[in-house]
């Protein structure tokens with residue numbers, strides 16, 4: 001398919017989680033005039049701990065370089081995981097221009113601010129801590145919880161401190177984190193008289209009009225495998241390069257021997273998702 005622009009972010013090349021094969025499929029399917037890479041493309045943070053570089057990840061880099069060489073406008077806007085690149089604002093590496101932010105004028109005349117978005121993440125430090133601890137923190141929490149209730153029993157304290165309750169507040173906090181992030185970005189682009197923002201960073205894809213201003217997030221290529229494309233009339237579309245089996249199959253569909261369940265490869269590889277996405281920190 002031919003589109004005017006492609007926007008992708010949070011590819012995290014150099015990590016085990018990077019879904020390079022899916023991204024290659026997507027890039028094969030979509031030709032464009034502009035390719036905007038909105039940050040966290042190469043994950044230098046993770047590579048400090050250990051590099052996981054696959055042939056597919058190598059091919060991603062080669063394909064992007066080749067597209068740039070063949071006349072596609074390729075722009076790299078660094079994120080926090082590739083922040084070293086921010087020192088090269090305005091510098092062209094071969095055919096790829098590095099910009100810390102950029103205003104993209106869509107075919108319909110709308111003006112969008114392009115940036116990674118971590119500048120608007122109020123809790124980046126907390127987030128970093130959370131990302132590093134991950135499962136370790138959760139397991140510890142479970143153990144601490146068991147220990148605390150034993151202590152409470154020993155001290156004959158009434159009540160029970162609930163881990164579920166704690167987890168719920170955490171989820172609520174995560175939801176409000178996403179809303180705070182969106183609000184901050186929408187506020188910023190309105191102040192600058194722009195029509196919208198296209199960013200990444202929070203790994204939560206969305207195209208959401210908010211009182212005349214459009215909030216767009218490209219999602220990521222670690223988990224959701226999403227990208228945003230601009231059609232030749234300026235229309236933006238969220239593309240998911242992979243649909244989970246559960247969502248693609250009708251629930252409890254009767255299966256006969258004549259029509260076996262489709263395998264993952266037989267399912268449609270692209271689709272559109274709009275509206276609220278899963279919340280992920």
Ligand SMILES: [Mn+2]
Nearest residue numbers: 040079080201
């Ligand atoms: Mn980021």
